[in-house]
Amino acid sequence: MNPNPFWQNIFRNQANKQTLAYFLSQVPIFSKLTRRELKFLEKIVHIRNFEADEMVFSAGDIGSGMYIIRSGEIQIFSVDNNGKEHDQAILDSGDFFGEVALTATRPRTAGARATTATSLVGLFRSDILEATIRHPAPTAKILFGLNRVLADRLHHCSQQLELLQKAQEPDHD
Amino acid sequence: MTDSTGFRRAQVAVMYLVLTTAIASGIAIYSSATTFTTLLRTATSGLFLPILLAMIVAFMLEPLVNLIENRGIHRTFAIFIIYLLFSATIVLLLIIVGPPNWRGMMQALKADVPRYISFAIVYLTGLLELAQQHFPFIAHYNLGDHLRNFSQALIGAILVQTPRSAMRIGSLLILVPLFSFFFLRDSRRIMRGLISLTPNRYFEMVLDIYAHISWQLSNFIRGRIIEAIIVGLVVWAGLALTDIRYAPILAVVAGISNLVPYVGPIFGMLPGITIALVDLGVGPQFWWILCVYILIAQIIVDNMILIPILISKVSNLHPLWVIMAIIMGGKLYGILGMIIGVPIASIINIVILEIRQYRRTFNPYNRYFSSRGKML
Numbered sequence: 001m002n003p004n005p006f007w008q009n010i011f012r013n014q015a016n017k018q019t020l021a022y023f024l025s026q027v028p029i030f031s032k033l034t035r036r037e038l039k040f041l042e043k044i045v046h047i048r049n050f051e052a053d054e055m056v057f058s059a060g061d062i063g064s065g066m067y068i069i070r071s072g073e074i075q076i077f078s079v080d081n082n083g084k085e086h087d088q089a090i091l092d093s094g095d096f097f098g099e100v101a102l103t104a105t106r107p108r109t110a111g112a113r114a115t116t117a118t119s120l121v122g123l124f125r126s127d128i129l130e131a132t133i134r135h136p137a138p139t140a141k142i143l144f145g146l147n148r149v150l151a152d153r154l155h156h157c158s159q160q161l162e163l164l165q166k167a168q169e170p171d172h173d
Numbered sequence: 174m175t176d177s178t179g180f181r182r183a184q185v186a187v188m189y190l191v192l193t194t195a196i197a198s199g200i201a202i203y204s205s206a207t208t209f210t211t212l213l214r215t216a217t218s219g220l221f222l223p224i225l226l227a228m229i230v231a232f233m234l235e236p237l238v239n240l241i242e243n244r245g246i247h248r249t250f251a252i253f254i255i256y257l258l259f260s261a262t263i264v265l266l267l268i269i270v271g272p273p274n275w276r277g278m279m280q281a282l283k284a285d286v287p288r289y290i291s292f293a294i295v296y297l298t299g300l301l302e303l304a305q306q307h308f309p310f311i312a313h314y315n316l317g318d319h320l321r322n323f324s325q326a327l328i329g330a331i332l333v334q335t336p337r338s339a340m341r342i343g344s345l346l347i348l349v350p351l352f353s354f355f356f357l358r359d360s361r362r363i364m365r366g367l368i369s370l371t372p373n374r375y376f377e378m379v380l381d382i383y384a385h386i387s388w389q390l391s392n393f394i395r396g397r398i399i400e401a402i403i404v405g406l407v408v409w410a411g412l413a414l415t416d417i418r419y420a421p422i423l424a425v426v427a428g429i430s431n432l433v434p435y436v437g438p439i440f441g442m443l444p445g446i447t448i449a450l451v452d453l454g455v456g457p458q459f460w461w462i463l464c465v466y467i468l469i470a471q472i473i474v475d476n477m478i479l480i481p482i483l484i485s486k487v488s489n490l491h492p493l494w495v496i497m498a499i500i501m502g503g504k505l506y507g508i509l510g511m512i513i514g515v516p517i518a519s520i521i522n523i524v525i526l527e528i529r530q531y532r533r534t535f536n537p538y539n540r541y542f543s544s545r546g547k548m549l
Contacts, residue, residue, distance in 0.1 A: 124380055
């Protein structure tokens with residue numbers, strides 16, 4: 001028992017918790033993957049490092065994949081016609097964004113910028129497409145996990161919409 | 174103190190110094206660059222063919238390896254399985270058919286090549302005389318001599334080059350499987366490493382373009398090779414029906430020359446036609462051989478069946494580019510260059526088309542400019 005957090009950091013944070021596979025297993029999308037599938041996932045993602053204030057993408061760029069934040073902080077914002085920025089969200093470690101562009105080529109709807117030095121894990125369409133040919137089973141599971149989280153979001157969205165509609169109904173009368 | 178150009182003497186001196194330094198360093202860079210490129214060229218000269226062949230083999234085997242790999246077998250192991258299957262097939266063929274009679278074939282070729290060429294010389298001289306009757310001004314051009322010199326050079330080359338080319342083929346037999354093994358196993362990792370070097374801003378674009386290009390390229394190369402193999406087989410089958418000799422060699426020539434569009438097939442059938450004329454004379458068999466070469470192999474099989482199925486229109490080159498690519502390839506690498514010049518030109522074409530396509534649709538700076546190129 002060592003009360004000093006410094007020593008805890010050295011000895012408790014074992015090597016396996018530093019690995020990319022461990023990080024990915026903590027992300028909700030990939031939480032149901034086995035160790036082998038995580039190893040596979042590790043091979044198809046790209047790690048990109050961003051400096052503070054570096055743009056990840058801007059609105060209107062053609063996106064080709066999603067990013068998961070490994071460390072650091074990402075600001076999602078949109079720009080109105082006057083060129084003024086409006087913050088949409090601040091995301092940090094474990095969150096993901098840009099998933100809309102993973103399945104189809106479409107422009108990014110908002111911009112993303114790193115507010116601090118940030119490490120992102122990128123999962124891109126071309127890699128997924130190749131992986132479906134070479135390793136269909138694990139890829140299907142990865143896409144299924146993504147689908148599950150997106151479906152949750154959609155469900156949540158429609159619930160909110162319903163609530164909003166209900167709240168608005170008295171105004172119409 | 175100023176002279177007529179308006180520069181002071183000190184300025185002129187400085188300018189003189191700067192220019193001299195610039196020129197000197199330019200020459201230095203140029204000469205070191207040329208020595209460097211010559212060094213590089215000598216170092217890599219023997220590598221060109223094995224790497225090219227290994228890439229082609231890798232492109233051909235890729236789908237098979239993927240097929241085995243997606244059964245859940247490790248990629249390295251899958252490649253070994255493919256290699257094992259291939260060598261087993263070759264060994265089986267050797268056992269069943271027996272090793273080809275290289276010695277006899279060489280002897281026969283050595284005896285026959287002069288015969289065929291002297292026939293061609295006689296035929297061409299006859300043509301020339303006919304032409305001279307109509308166009309007297311070409312009287313001094315002695316085509317026969319040219320051809321004779323060429324044929325002597327060819328026979329000499331065959332005699333001298335055979336042991337050397339046997340050595341080269343031996344080294345190819347080792348290098349090509351080795352290289353293609355690593356290409357098959359690690360090409361993805363190598364390309365990922367290279368792509369990851371691109372700056373964040375362009376990373377997604379580069380990744381996307383690379384995926385498109387590699388897809389197009391592998392389809393193109395696979396299509397071309399399969400086309401050549403099928404045309405070769407068709408020619409072989411067609412020729413095997415007649416009494417013509419060297420049908421397998423002629424089929425190989427026809428298949429390889431088929432890699433060069435427009436011009437290749439014409440040159441590919443010249444040896445076959447010559448041999449047919451010499452050995453069989455003009456008769457039903459000759460017309461059948463001509464029919465096999467032109468009508469069956471080229472028009473029906475290649476142009477009507479294979480090209481629409483295998484080759485996408487995207488990679489089509491204008492005939493002008495094809496001819497230029499053949500000439501330039503020939504200047505650089507001789508006959509090999511002529512064969513691979515057009516595929517390489519098509520590859521460059523695919524790369525340029527893909528990048529242009531991406532820039533048009535996915536230009537990240539599109540929104541800053543109007544459709545007429547004005548800043549918004």
